Amino acid sequence: MTPENRVNLTDLRPGDKARLVFMTPEVELRLFGFGLFPGIEIQLLQRFPSYIIKCEQTEIALETSVASQIEVETPADNADNHG
Amino acid sequence: MLSLQVTERQVVPRKVVLVGNPNVGKSAVFSRLTSRYVTISNYPGTTVDLFRGRMSIQGREYEFVDTPGIQALHAQSEDERVTSDVLKHEQPDLILQVADGKNLRRTLLLTAQLSKLKRPLVLALNMKDECDERGIQIDTNALSERIGVPVVQTTAITGEGFQDVIRHLESRDFCLLNGHPPSEWVEEILQSVRVEEEEDDAWAKTRTNLFSGAVILGALIHLENYLGAWLGLPTLYSLLTGGLPAGEGLGASAQEAFALVCAFLLPVLLPFLLALRLDTRFNDRFGIWSRKFLTGIPILIVALSLVYQMVGNLGAQILVDILENGLFGGYITPALRAVVPAGLVQDFLLGEYGAISVGLTYGIAIVLPVVASFFIAFSFLEDSGYLPRLAVLSDRLFRMMGLNGKAFLPMILGLGCVTMATMTTRILNSKKERLIATVLLALGVPCSAQLGVILGIITGISPLATAIIFGTVLVQLFVVGLVFSHLIPGKRSDFVLEIPPIRYPQWRNIAQKTGLRVKWFLKEALPLFVLGTIILFLLDRLSLLGYLIAGVRPIVTGLLELPAKTATVFFLGFLRRDYGAAGLFDMARSGLLSTQQIVVSLTVMTLFVPCIANFFIVIREQGFRNAFLITAFISCYAIAVGAVLNVAIKAVGLAL
Numbered sequence: 001m002t003p004e005n006r007v008n009l010t011d012l013r014p015g016d017k018a019r020l021v022f023m024t025p026e027v028e029l030r031l032f033g034f035g036l037f038p039g040i041e042i043q044l045l046q047r048f049p050s051y052i053i054k055c056e057q058t059e060i061a062l063e064t065s066v067a068s069q070i071e072v073e074t075p076a077d078n079a080d081n082h083g
Numbered sequence: 084m085l086s087l088q089v090t091e092r093q094v095v096p097r098k099v100v101l102v103g104n105p106n107v108g109k110s111a112v113f114s115r116l117t118s119r120y121v122t123i124s125n126y127p128g129t130t131v132d133l134f135r136g137r138m139s140i141q142g143r144e145y146e147f148v149d150t151p152g153i154q155a156l157h158a159q160s161e162d163e164r165v166t167s168d169v170l171k172h173e174q175p176d177l178i179l180q181v182a183d184g185k186n187l188r189r190t191l192l193l194t195a196q197l198s199k200l201k202r203p204l205v206l207a208l209n210m211k212d213e214c215d216e217r218g219i220q221i222d223t224n225a226l227s228e229r230i231g232v233p234v235v236q237t238t239a240i241t242g243e244g245f246q247d248v249i250r251h252l253e254s255r256d257f258c259l260l261n262g263h264p265p266s267e268w269v270e271e272i273l274q275s276v277r278v279e280e281e282e283d284d285a286w287a288k289t290r291t292n293l294f295s296g297a298v299i300l301g302a303l304i305h306l307e308n309y310l311g312a313w314l315g316l317p318t319l320y321s322l323l324t325g326g327l328p329a330g331e332g333l334g335a336s337a338q339e340a341f342a343l344v345c346a347f348l349l350p351v352l353l354p355f356l357l358a359l360r361l362d363t364r365f366n367d368r369f370g371i372w373s374r375k376f377l378t379g380i381p382i383l384i385v386a387l388s389l390v391y392q393m394v395g396n397l398g399a400q401i402l403v404d405i406l407e408n409g410l411f412g413g414y415i416t417p418a419l420r421a422v423v424p425a426g427l428v429q430d431f432l433l434g435e436y437g438a439i440s441v442g443l444t445y446g447i448a449i450v451l452p453v454v455a456s457f458f459i460a461f462s463f464l465e466d467s468g469y470l471p472r473l474a475v476l477s478d479r480l481f482r483m484m485g486l487n488g489k490a491f492l493p494m495i496l497g498l499g500c501v502t503m504a505t506m507t508t509r510i511l512n513s514k515k516e517r518l519i520a521t522v523l524l525a526l527g528v529p530c531s532a533q534l535g536v537i538l539g540i541i542t543g544i545s546p547l548a549t550a551i552i553f554g555t556v557l558v559q560l561f562v563v564g565l566v567f568s569h570l571i572p573g574k575r576s577d578f579v580l581e582i583p584p585i586r587y588p589q590w591r592n593i594a595q596k597t598g599l600r601v602k603w604f605l606k607e608a609l610p611l612f613v614l615g616t617i618i619l620f621l622l623d624r625l626s627l628l629g630y631l632i633a634g635v636r637p638i639v640t641g642l643l644e645l646p647a648k649t650a651t652v653f654f655l656g657f658l659r660r661d662y663g664a665a666g667l668f669d670m671a672r673s674g675l676l677s678t679q680q681i682v683v684s685l686t687v688m689t690l691f692v693p694c695i696a697n698f699f700i701v702i703r704e705q706g707f708r709n710a711f712l713i714t715a716f717i718s719c720y721a722i723a724v725g726a727v728l729n730v731a732i733k734a735v736g737l738a739l
Contacts, residue, residue: 030579033104033154035189037264049376050475050488050578057185057217061374061475063487063578 485568
């Protein structure tokens with residue numbers, strides 16, 4: 001995993017899968033309860049009107065200001081997941 | 084008040100507290116264990132208060148406590164605080180953690196936190212049916228060994244696995260997680276999670292496409308029934324109503340109902356229900372469509388129009404006609420008139436302000452059919468999982484009003500009953516949001532009965548007049564929200580909401596829920612209807628009503644230019660807003676109101692003060708000072724908006 005792969009959640013495209021690596025302390029406590037914590041796999045499903053991510057079998061809607069406080073690591077083969 | 088004791092004995096029962104993430108089925112499990120029905124829906128935040136039930140199982144006494152869902156032990160909203168208080172102060176003998184088996188990691192995060200409480204714990208992984216559907220297999224024995232407490236898999240809606248739950252109710256085991264969140268070993272527990280997409284199954288794809296096509300076609304037929312009527316094109320509805328021989332009286336109502344169901348309801352509902360039932364891939368697809376903007380808006384339009392057909396036409400027109408003119412007008416009133424001698428008693432029961440001719444007739448013949456048909460439609464929406472998707476679509480709008488999309492849930496619940504919805508504002512995360520939502524609910528969200536009666540009135544007036552009424556109310560909600568968001572100190576919270584899967588609703592649950600709500604209406608609202616009528620009757624007899632009407636005459640006839648009788652209707656509106664609306668309905672039908680007066684009076688009635696029940700709930704949730712300020716503000720504001728609207732319509736010279 002190279003450092004270039006580390007991006008903001010808002011930089012992903014719908015369908016992209018990624019590993020959550022960092023959340024700012026501001027949103028950490030709230031998102032923790034939804035099962036979001038560093039190390040888990042997530043998938044971005046939609047960007048508008050709200051961001052929606054999938055984590056395990058849960059779909060979670062987030063507004064932009066929350067999504068922008070989440071950093072993820074994308075695997076190299078993400079291009080395969082679009083569809 | 085909310086506790087109900089199923090059996091009563093002098094033994095100290097073992098206290099079992101049901102805890103878990105939102106929308107995992109705690110209430111369904113509770114209902115199974117206690118044989119007591121509590122409202123179950125498919126969105127987070129259905130339960131905002133505690134429910135208790137005692138039950139004797141295999142000779143042992145238990146007290147079960149159903150709690151609002153929590154994300155973590157540390158409470159972030161009022162409803163979560165209710166749960167964390169119970170855990171802290173009530174010393175449960177057993178914590179029964181109910182969880183969604185599909186989300187094991189998230190479940191164990193909460194388990195780890197609960198383990199810090201040092202109470203015996205049992206973990207029930209609910210929704211086994213959905214796990215099976217998705218090929219998620221959980222090694223419960225391995226998990227149980229790992230965390231040190233019994234783990235069972237359940238399906239609350241069918242009762243699967245409950246023998247195991249009951250077997251472990253006496254468990255004294257403590258959780259070994261000790262606050263440590265789960266790690267890599269979760270992978271071992273989760274066996275053979277099937278890959279999500281089975282690309283190769285061509286038939287399954289075709290089937291989903293066929294179902295989708297049928298639903299879209301049905302929606303188009305549904306919409307064509309409207310457009311065709313405006314454009315003068317042939318429609319299914321006109322074919323059905325034109326092709327049938329003309330009926331009379333109740334026969335005509337039945338025919339109308341038949342045409343309505345065939346033309347508007349069946350084309351969409353039938354394929355949609357079949358698809359939901361038979362094809363889980365369709366459910367997922369519909370779930371995606373309804374939360375995206377481009378597809379979500381058309382779906383919303385069709386859904387609204389279906390509810391309108393069901394409540395506004397089938398309920399408010401046809402059923403009301405059958406009950407009011409058929410049952411009351413045709414049998415009850417004439418029969419009583421024949422029995423009761425003319426005079427004071429007859430006036431009391433059957434006169435202008437008669438307890439039966441007005442109070443009961445309004446309640447049972449006008450409002451009840453509307454409420455019942457609305458509750459059926461609404462329960463369906465609740466259980467399908469559609470509502471949280473509307474929260475996603477409306478988030479940006481709500482953010483401008485100092486709220487976020489989560490506030491959509493109490494707002495839409497307000498259409499069911501503003502009083503209940505005011506309690507649901509507890510799911511909002513900040514004090515500021517709760518206050519704004521409470522004001523908006525009291526100001527402009529009509530309750531189902533009122534809405535239905537309004538729909539009943541406006542089917543008789545032009546689309547333009549309808550648009551003015553709803554437009555004014557929505558704009559007022561928006562403006563007041565916008566202003567309050569700047570006036571009230573504090574911050575709105577960020578929008579984070581779990582979106583449950585789309586599910587085929589359980590008919591039994593819809594029937595139970597509707598029954599419960601209708602019963603509640605009969606118990607809470609009907610006595611107020613009769614009481615209000617009796618007060619009016621007494622005021623009338625004591626010749627005080629004239630003074631009262633004269634007192635508010637400058638406002639009602641002067642400012643709003645409405646008939647003086649409207650004053651009594653507004654008074655009834657304070658007891659129950661739907662009762663007031665029913666009064667307007669009656670006046671409009673009798674030709675006492677011009678179209679402009681209908682528009683003005685309906686707008687004022689919708690914005691007008693909350694009913695008494697809501698007033699008391701606002702006091703409970705917000706304190707007396709806030710409740711008083713809210714009511715004072717809304718009264719003045721509603722009248723001001725009505726006056727401005729009246730002047731504006733005249734000034735522009737709109738032909739309604």
